[in-house]
Amino acid sequence: MQNNNRVYLAGHTGLVGSAILEELKIEGFTNILTKTHNELDLLKSQNVENFFKTEKPEIVILAAARVGGIVANNSLPAEFIYENLQIQNNIIHNAYLNGVKRLLFLGSSCIYPKHSHQPIKEEYLLTGELEPTNEPYAIAKIAGIKMCQSYNRQYGTNYICAMPTNIYGINDNFHPENSHVIPGLIYKIHNAKTKNEQSVTIWGTGRPKREFLNSKDLAIACLYLLKNYSENQIINVGSGEEYSIQELAKIICEVIGYKGNIVFDINKPDGTQRKLLDSSRLEKLGWKKKINLKSGLKDTYNWFLENISKTLACK
16 A cells, blocks of 8 residues: 555545545545545446546545434434445445455444444354344445455455444534434533533433444554455454443533433433444554543534534524
């Protein structure tokens, strides 16, 4: 991987993609290919085919995906499985057809069975049933993994698959209904503080535990893997630390300065109780996360205040 390689970054405007784009620039890459959705609709096979034939990227980073939290996954299962399969199929197949040297496919920790032993090792994939609330998304991601592995085996490509834990950071989606847990909580708690509400209600019991990694740390890990990893086996990318949703909510309240009460709606689903990745394989290669949760949350909230809070005006 050389700094003058033509690198196509799919999904460069999203949470993960924007962090990877920034890291590519920091590391001195000078030939980065990016396209907005209006410029290139990744759901349209012919458009993707034309792009690869014209631009001839040498390295592809596949960070484009239909993503969302538990509400979005429950409400839009058809969109989640169709769009993710379509994006993956179009990009991976056209990468092969056009001789792409290296491809990094980003999956998700939700690919693992709901009742996996903790921490979750890479070999636990496909050893049990998935969490029902995000099964369509997980199945699409598993298909992307198997597609990369199959092309490696049949065609001798060098496509690698990284499985990040729960990612948060600047450029996240803070929509009150379609966001993941951290931006969703930031929005709710900020909203409650702004409106001087005495309490804020959160889905579930607050007991499930989650691992969180800042998008900047993930971006560094992605480039590290492209330079140092070539195995067909998937590889986990996590922080090694987990927090209950209740603990997370308390930290976010501290960051925002909200003094009200947290109320848990136990009639709403919790999702998987624990989802801690075993990232020892990646750490043995020499990578470790740098940003602690509270510091990362402060940066994320400050970005939210500067960029999003007025757009998502409290109602």
